[in-house]
Amino acid sequence: MFxxxxxxxxxxxxxxxxxRLPLLEDQKTIDEELTAKMIDTAIKGGVNYFDTAAPYHGGKSETVIGKILANYPRESWFLADKYPGHQHYETFDPAGTFEKQLAKCGVDYFDFYLFHNVCENCYADYMDPRWGILEYFVKQxxxxxxxxxxxxxxxxxxxxxxxLDGPYGEVIEFCQIQLNYLDWTLQEAKAKVDLLNERGIPIWVMEPIRGGKLAAVDNVPVSEAFRWVNNTPGVTVTLSGMSTLEQVEQNIATFGERSPLSEEDIARILAAAEGLKRGVPCTACRYCCDGCPAGLDIPTLLKAYNDLSLGFSFSPMMFIEALPEDMRPSACLExxxxxxxxxxxxxxxTALSELSGLYEKYPKWSDICRERNAEEAKEMSENIHNSDEATDAADKLKDALDSFERAIDPEPYELRINTKLRAQLTRVRNCDTELFEQKVGLNMVIKTYNRKVFSPLHKLTCKIFKFKMKSIYFVGENFR
Known part of the structure; x- marks a missing residue:
């Protein structure tokens, strides 16, 4: 390994x-035994960088990776996780999410932490001052x-x-982009590499074989696809989503030593990329834009068309979804x-009409997020109703509130409680809602951390403020 x-x-x-960890026969559950063998092979082969994220495998990837890595000395590996600010939640809780990720991974710190997929589709959420996402993680x-x-x-x-010209560009130490020989021109990866190198920002690579789509290209073996990425200036880490032990072994062999490509090899690989492309030969001259009565950015839409002509891809779909409806391909007046x-x-x-059809055909990022959150909500709801831990946590909360009432002199207070939370607590254990109306002599905020407005109780945190002698921090956790 180099x-x-x-x-x-x-x-x-x-x-x-x-x-893309291996799955059991149900095609949902991670095969932990095989994953452990893969990670062991990777570590013995010199791999020391491991990358996970909250949405991967329905939230199970973090837990499995952390559990397996715990068998190796902490200083022998680097763990990367990500903040899911791209998930279209109605509310964001950086602190709650971060603490949960640390707990799931079983670590006290992350070696690397990324803002996940900062792009047109979610930049407003990342910049929203209500959530303080950037400020929180800079503090961490x-x-x-x-x-x-x-x-x-x-x-x-x-x-x-x-x-990069904004606040995020001022604090990031590295940037992870989609880079492979097909997207070198198709998704302007070359220009992105040049931009990052100009800014002195090290490059992390995702999708080096485009989710496996470049694994069976004539005249370009997978090993050459990886070598092509390694040949790119500024690249520090190339991520591979491996699903089999054989893939781990093959990749370790490929990354065993630096193996630069010749100019002839590079030309051959880029020629193969051109042969894979479909769509239209737009040169972005923009003559079409000058007289367009709808004011569409036609070259950019045609670029998305060329990308989607190869099959589903997140980037063009998220780009179109971020556009106002009157700027999407369906707005073409023909x-x-x-x-x-x-x-x-x-x-x-015709190209814009076909693009509109492709956009309607493929799943939208917002729909994917909605499905993920619905699955998570269902799981949480089942846990709320079925888990003994939920009952114990509710008991602890009620006992704590009773203790506070006995310990503190009665004074006027303001208790603000989410009405949905009250209903959820009542549903969990038929909690006496009058308990929450008692005057316990302090200012209390009971806040729910919901990843979606329809999500059941995710995490209950009671923060006690203005206590005369000391601050009390009580967490009634795991209503899950």
Whole structure:
């Protein structure tokens, strides 16, 4: 295994991605025994970088990876996790999410932590001052609970520039982008690499073989696809979402030593990429835009069309979804003005119509997030009704409130309680809601951390303020 320098660290060039772990026959449950063998093989082969995230495997990836890595000395591996600010939650709780991730992974700190997929589709949430996402994680880095802070992004080139020019660009230490020989031009990966190198930002690579789509390309073996990525200036870590022991072994062999490609090899690989492309030969001259009565950004839409012509891809789907409806391909008036001025003779009207159909055909990112959250809500709801831990936690909460009432002199107070929370507590254990109306002589805020407005109780935290002698912090946790 060869290593790349990152500040004072030596990082394995191959990173173990935990998004596509092997599954049992039900195709839902992670095969922990096989995953443990894969990780053991990876570590023995020199891999020291492991990457997980909250949404991976329905939230189970973090737990499994943390459990397995705990069998090895903490200083022998680096763990990366991500904040799911791209998940379209109605409310965001950086502190609650971060604490949960640390607990699931069984660690006191993350070596690397990323803002997950900062792009057009979710940048407003990442920037929303109500959540304080950036500020919170910068503070965690200052306190040593995050060693290095970065971001991943599927943003378009112009929007990536906007992000880097803003507050996030000022604090990130590395950036993870989709990079492979097909997306070198298809998704402007070359220009993104140039941009990051100009800014002095180390590059982490995701989708080096495009989710497996480049695994069976004639004349370009998988090993060459990885070598092509390693040949790219500025690349520090290349993540591979491995699903079998054989893939781990093959990748370790590929990353066993630096193996630069010749100019002839590079030309051959890029030629193969051109052969894979479908769609239309748009050169982005923008003649079509000048007279478009709908004001559409036609070249950018055609770029998305070319990408989706190869099959489903998150980047173009998220880009279109982030557009106002009157700027999407469905807004085309089919006047034909663009067709008449296109130097390449592209039937733009037909291409936009087909793009609109592809967009409607494929799942939207918001729908994917909604399904994920619904599954999580269902699991939480079942746990709320069935778990003895929930009953115990409710008992502890009631006992604590009783103790506070006995300990503190009665004084006027204001108790603000989420009405949905009250209903949920009542449903959990037929809690006496009058308990929450008693005057316990302090200011109390009972706050629910809901990942969606329809989500059942995720985590209950009672914060007690203005106690005369000391501050009390009580957590009634695991109503799950």
């Amino acid at each position: 290593y790349n320098d990152f500040k004072d660290l030596k990082l394995s060039a191959l990173g173990f991605g935990a998004m 880095r200052e306190e040593g609970r995050i060693k290095h802070l970065g971001m991943s992004s599927h943003a378009s080139l112009p929007f990536l520039k906007e992000i 006047c034909g003005q663009c067709n008449s001025v296109c130097p390449q003779g592209i039937d733009v009207v």
